[in-house]
Amino acid sequence: MKNLLKYFLLALVLWNCDGGIQPGMQEPGFSGTIYFIGEWPDSVKRTHIVLFEEPLLDTTDFSAGNLKYVSNEIPYGVKEYKYTTENNSLFGVIKPGVYGYLAVAQSTLETISLKREDWTIAGIYYNSGDTTKPGKLIIPENTFLHNIDIICDFNHPPVQPPGGK
């Protein structure tokens, strides 16, 4: 009986030498800083970083199907906000791929709405200083991008995608 127990315990130890749950690989994602210039509008109730797969060329592009990530709320009134997509998701998981529109969006509603007219774009991510069109964000496999910064200038708001108020 004792021997049986001994072998049983030994088998268990060998069986479990992998330690159970393993640390995962680097998750794809990005981080950076949002800079806010000027006075925040009084009517703003919530501010988020939003990531769309396809560029917002038409009113129908502002949809749940195209929206891939929404950050947690950015506090009202801040001048600078450092962010990372790790553990900062209100919605969505960042996956490797090419994304057509990354921006900071603001709403005058307390709750989250998916209607285009409820949102204003305060700042857009551009590639290499080219502010003539929204930049593409390319996230390779197992890669975490840094310095994905966005400037929100309340005095000079960016070109709004179609469908706004």
Add this chain to the structure above:
Amino acid sequence: MSKVYKIISGIFLLIPVVLFAQEGTISGKVTDENGTPLAGVNILLKNTNSGTATDLEGDFNLSNIPYGNYTLIASMVGYKKFVKNIKVNKPGLNLKIVLRETTLKFNEVVVTAGKHRQKILDLPVSAEVISPYFISKKNFIKLDDVLRYAPGVNVTLDQVSIRGSSGYSRGAGTRVLVAIDGIPAFTGDTGEIIWELVPVSDLDRVEIIKGAASSLYGSSAIGGVINIITKSIPRQPVTLIKTQVGIYDKPFHKQWDWSDKYRTFNNLTVSHSNSFGNLGVAISLTRYEDMSYRLNDWQNRFSGYFKSLYKFSDSVSLSFMATGFYRDKATFDYWKSSREALVPSPNQIGNEVHSERFLFGSIYKNKISQTLSLTLKSSWYRSFWKDKSESKNFSSSNQYRVELITNYKFRNGLFIVGGSEINYGTVNSNIFGNKHSAGFAFYAQAEYNFNNRLKFSGGARFDYNKLHNLNPEYSFSPKIGFNYKLNKQTVFRGNITKGFRAPTLAETFTSTITSGIKVKPNPTLNSETNYNFEIGINKQLTGNINLDFAVFNNEFYDMIEPAIDITDGEVTFNNVTRARITGAEFTGKFKIPSIDFSTGINYTLLLTKDLNKNKTLKYRPKHSFNIQTDFTPGNFSIGADFRYWSRVEEIDIELVDLGLVPNGDERVPVYVLDFRTGYNFFSLGFPANLFLTVNNVLNYNYVEMIGNISPIRNISLNLELIF
């Protein structure tokens, strides 16, 4: 002359008595390992006619024992036999005897969860009893940690489930009724069990009744009942000082090592009990501090427990109980990711909850005659918590209950339990609103005993529940059962019961916005119900082997779960699920007295199905297996426990898909091996027990709830001083 002769003759007659009597007295006291005197212990000198039994104070006295060598035996049911060779060579020999608790023979275990005392083998349902010695020797601090080792019981974080009745809902709406001395102990707002309220150092035993018990206990007993019985108060003063220190090992994976120092935990309990005439009093204070193996998971707690019992006569008594605590605890909801599994997401750091929970109860018992007895129970559960989140959430609730129980025993073998209960609750919270609830119930259960072999039982309970200004709900919960003793070794049992659980105030009225997601109230929420069927057999083999096997089926209707309303995207509690849980349970208990070895094995198979979604139910392992071994030669004890749960198939995958719990789908089967050893110093004249425990010896990493690594390897030392 004749007078002088008589005196001289008398003196000469006495001389042999004084010079040659050579007789002594053996006296002493018998206690258990906690220092509580044991009454009725048989004391015997082997191969002589000398014997006695201890009195109420545990004292005994054997007089006129001729000088010589003897073997003294002290024995009592439920305790290991004490045998000692002694030498009587002086007039008075005083002994201090400590009896160690042993596993009771299965047919000797008594439970009260049926609202009266019954032998466990007379029940129509499956039941289990956990002894306090098991709690001490494993250095348990919270009762839910103990329950993980009970057959058919699963615990997910702190939410208990009997035979798969519950998944995980952050404690809200328990489907297992937990009672302390028969007094229900769940909060008035969320209806959850607060395990820290249970005075672990003052327990006599824990009874677990498996399967719906709403016919006696009403709402929440839909999955079963855990009845916690506190110690009776000894007639002599007993003081217990229990101190525990422990340390967490470093994590298995170096990259999880977030702290530059070892994390520790400690616990100190001081308790005293005494009797003054007809009044008995017990009081205990506990301080617990845990740094935790995870960041932002620490806690500090101060607990208190008080119990008094006044006996007006042998048949009339009044007891009062109070238990409560103050606690500050950091909040660890989910890990940051599996790369930093012992660290929470950054937005959780700094979150704390302060809570104050108190349960007051009184029990009046009157044994009016040999056939009729009355019990009146009343209680007040006061609960308050507030967090340090941005929205400053808080909830304050009061739950009041009064229950009258009547037991009547007819001469023809008929036994009836009847009772009535009223309850009223209030809640003041920024999440649940300012609400109240009320309810009343009547129940009766009859047991009829045919020739001491076949016993039938049947009964029903009617419940009325009203939440605030909503329409009231009515529930009728019947049950029938049988118990048949084929012979002294074989007992069959079976029952069919209906259970129900009324929605809590929290499930009905929660209104809050968390991270932009709105949780809205649902005033149309109805009670969930189930029909439970079980049949089992218990076989006692050779006195040292007991086997038990049961199969069961549970049909759930209108199970309450949180769900997203597709019309507006808001979260609400709904009656969403029709579910089925079928399973089997095997328990084996084996003893080899000649080498002081005992072991217990149990296996539970759970086949669960959400019949609407055609999936298994969340957080229910299909296979659970436990083995516990004990080797107790003399004053020394050593043991090991192993626990296996198969990998749960279904989890809260929505939380993973939404990105709220990165790598949240990481889960593995559970393999936990614990080791323990101890030494009893009583026979050496030092009133102490020392226990060393190593939990999770393999330092195996697993989750019960997604994003929450269970405790890593930890070592603790527990010293109990009893005087």
